[in-house]
Amino acid sequence: MTEEWRTDPDAYWAAIDAAVRAARLSAPVLAIDALALEHNIADLRRRAGGVPIRVASKSLRIRSVISDILRRDGFAGVLAYTVDEARWLATVAEIPDVLLGYPSVSTAALAALIADDEARARVTLLVDSVEHLDAVDVAAPPSTRGVVRVAIDLDASLRYARGLVHLGVRRSPVHTVGDAKTLARTIAARPGLALVGVMSYEAQVAGVANDVDGAIRNQAIGVVQSRSMRELIRRRGKAIAAIRDVADLEFVNAGGTGSIEATAADPSVTDIAAGSGFFGGHLFDGYAHFRPAPAMSFGLDVVRRPARDIVTTLGGGWIASGPPGLDRLPRPVWPADLSYVPAEAAGEVQTPLRGHGARRLDIGDRVWFRHTKSGEPAEHATEAAIIDRGADGGPRVIDVVPTYRGEGKCFL
Template identity: 50%
Template sequence: MIPDLASLAPVPAGFAALEEATAHLEAPYAVVDLGAFAANVRSLVTRAAGKPVRVASKSVRSRALTTAVLATEGFAGILALTLPEALWLAEEHDDVVVGYPTADRAALRRLAADPRLLERVTLMVDDVAQLDLVETSVAGAHAPIRVCLDLDASLRLLDGRVHLGVRRSPVHSVDQAVALARAVAARPRFRLVGVMAYEGQVAGLGDNTGSRAHRLQIRALQAASVAELARRRAAVVAAVREVADLEFVNGGGTGSIETTVAEDAVTEVAAGSGLYAPTLFDGYQRFQPLPAAYFVTSVVRRPVAGIATVSGGGWVASGAPAADRLPSPVWPEGLRLTRLEAAGEAQTPLAGPGADALAVGDRVWLRHAKAGELCERVNELHLVHDGQLVGSVPTYRGEGHAFL
């Protein structure tokens, strides 16, 4: 059982305490420092400035930890990765929005056949073709299917020739949003209840790494994007509210909370990565989350002086292939990946001044580049607080699920 997060001292355990508390475990294993985790929970609530935080479950991927976060004041609702995941989570939680469109016909049929799930789960749409797919997949529904309109939050310059942001929804303008809202409203099988826009170019792009010129460039582009999106999102929400009675307007992510909640049109913010604080979230000037999730592996070889080789370690994050997607050795200090092999499936050689102090059987602690993806590699997360192993909770994988 996870202790009440609000009552935990928000103090990181430190590597010596983490290592001592888990020394009896066999590597590889994953650890969550509950003191750091609790501090990050409080930080997200503070940064949201009174607006509810919807938990991005793909960045947690542990049902027990998601439930513990939702029990903390300031959090409300889940933003799920897939419809099957949403249906599973909705067995316990009454407000689950699927963050991406779905083409899972079996899951759609299950949703449509269950009145309780229809009340709890909201689909994401950005195209009439998705509405068509849903309608052809389900024979009937006990109630209208709840849907949320996904607005493209990217910054487009020079008549669209420059695109800053992720490639998501085709709905960018007010007119496009209203047209889709009317298409939803015209179909009795659906009910439009929300609008979402994820500004990945702010929420997922650190502004405090690289050269000074690079940092200034990123900050200038993000400032321009924040200003443009605030105007456009307000106009879209106002226009769509003329078509449907919206229950929520969701925006942002861990890296953009302050600017997202500053918009009057936004009623809630989504966040998840800020709970574990992986390495991709080290480079922001607005906030500094505490690393809370680690994985541990063992030294199995000492091939030459200056190199210690650990078992496995190649837990590489999704996204554009680059060095920032690799895991980072963080304890003992003075270790680094090698340029030739990096992080490997079977083994990972580590160099640096700390390598010669390691012996076969010693442990090395690493941080993943992204948050929830760590959980796809392990069946459980071991929880440490105040230097003690206080419990273990299953990941999705540990409960027999691999949603995506």
Template identity: 50%
Template sequence: MDDLQRYNRATAHLDPPFAVLDLPALRANAEGMLHRAHGKPIRVASKSIRSRAVLERILTMDGFTGIMAFTLPEALWLVSTGMRNVLVAYPTVDRAALAELAAEPLAAREITIMVDRIDHLDLVDSAVAGVHDRQEIRLCLDIDAGYLAFGGRFRAGVRRSPIRESDQAADLATQIAKRPGFRLVGLMAYEAQIAGVGDDPPGKPALTRAIRLMQTRSQRELITRRGRIVQAVHQITDLEFVNGGGTGSIEKTARERAITEIAAGSGFFHPRLFDFYRGFGGHPAALFALPVVRRPAPGVVTVLGGGYPASGAPGADRLPQPYLPCGLRYDPNEGAGEVQTPLVGPAAEDLRTGDRVWFRHAKAGELCERFASLHLIDGDRVVDEVPTYRGEGRTFL
């Protein structure tokens, strides 16, 4: 039985739109990620999952330890529900959440927040000034892992931290060490230009060569620079963890001696943007189904909804992929629509009103912002239905 038949049979009792998670595919993807990590633990990036039940399922597997959250309110909620060892990957200016963190011993013990300048500490002190019996705040220092060339005129990688060199990191670590109420426990450096950029884009040989050259040089530079930064900060304080990488760079980042853990999340669902890497493959695990609601012309069907673009620079690669049945594509004049999406191609001839089309989102967890639950499929059966963050009434971003 092929996947189209299996998914249609498993969900025959459901009316689309709905989203599913293929459990065997999820497990296979998780095993592949662990193999690539060469024994180093993987911290699970919650923004790529956005379902507490699925996070809990992943964390029962050996090799996955801790959560990388994307907001402090999310981290506080996760800890209140039993999650532990939560790193907030982005700085927070949420004063109410900071006050809650400083007032709650369990949260303060299990949550680490991100900083990259002394202003962050000033804001925390201001936010928690009225807290009785303030708890010590655990901090992680974010390091810029971007690649610079040609005297800084070329940059690859996301713009995150202003801290780039070992002396800058050591200076901030020294200031933190002198500041009561804070403890620096970790470092993080996310090499987005390696982990988040596929090195095998189809039909673009010149771009492929350029990406591979950039990534090779970036990795060499980062190994040296990240090692120096870790060594410099270790002279000032003992670190519990040094975090790096992402789904696209697991096996590369794991080789670095300075790294103690890898961050990854997208690899569990294996969305469309992760099809274009040489070093690993995966199984599409998270899908959504939309119903065919009309046939406006021969060779054309229209499905309900579908306008679920992914974040990032706008482009065709940010649109969901019409996945099953094979042979469907967007009408170039309409694309993915807010309330309806026309699809063209050979497969459209065989679809009838009421049939369903299966899509893959371009990114991972953003799918869960559109659906209140995930139907868990094992074989050709739905074995459970679990809420997404949205389904639990949680919309953090």
């Protein structure tokens, strides 16, 4: 694809703005550049080196886009985030392989899934404790149900000094080979359960930028990430072998957008999760080994001018998950030379922006933003405009598709 977004950002964003205005789409407007999305799909597949990619739905939340990606070679299955979403994707979207990426103790949601024969055959629940197994039995006793598919969440964090130093997210208590084998045996002994997979997310590699300000910091991050992957590949391989002594595993899922190359080098892994890399939020601008195109963006209307060099947009507080900080805020990208007012930043209802770019804006003009990660935009919009640049390079809106919200869904 042309990298106009990098070489001539003013022209790139002006074209996005012109396309949605020509389609008479009102703000807040969510836009997906089809060409940029194709670039990111191809790049993720290249980085995976032949290992199938499992689509992390929480980072897209647009059913038609998820289904479109899954029709491509190199992509298989979904990593869902709630039981109700997993059941919906397995049935309405007809996705045959849905792994739940997080445990659930919702009796109502679990009961509805278990009662649906099609969903129960297609969805795999994630567990990391006996309590999660008990929650399944409470929702539907073994004597009243068919077999429920489950996967073990194997902790992928790096631990030093007997756990006093912990690098990675706080997810599963299943960390050692012994932990994994004990839980596998417990699952195997429980009627009405089938242990079919393992998930293991190395957040300290996938979710930490390695090309930010400070060469020493970047070098230190690289050393820690390399050491972490070496330790994890050894430990994960032994844990998977131990679990396979107990059950015939169908899959071992691991990784994320930021760790694809490293995760693909682990011979125990059968598929790699990726989500935010499809739409290319600005979080990934800080990664050295890849740079996705900004396939998704959103536009907000200028509704006030409180000062000559300040304009105010309606909306803007589309904040990403993670530790609170400026890097979790959307980034204004067009017009150029706009920044937040520190005392207010991105507001839920209005967002003041200041800088030379504000002087060129009138009330009724539009400011374009890039989101940080990817899941948050779809929670603020009911539809997304698909933009194609066409054979002559002229951008135009070729479709408008519903987000999860647009389909009346609010899963979490």
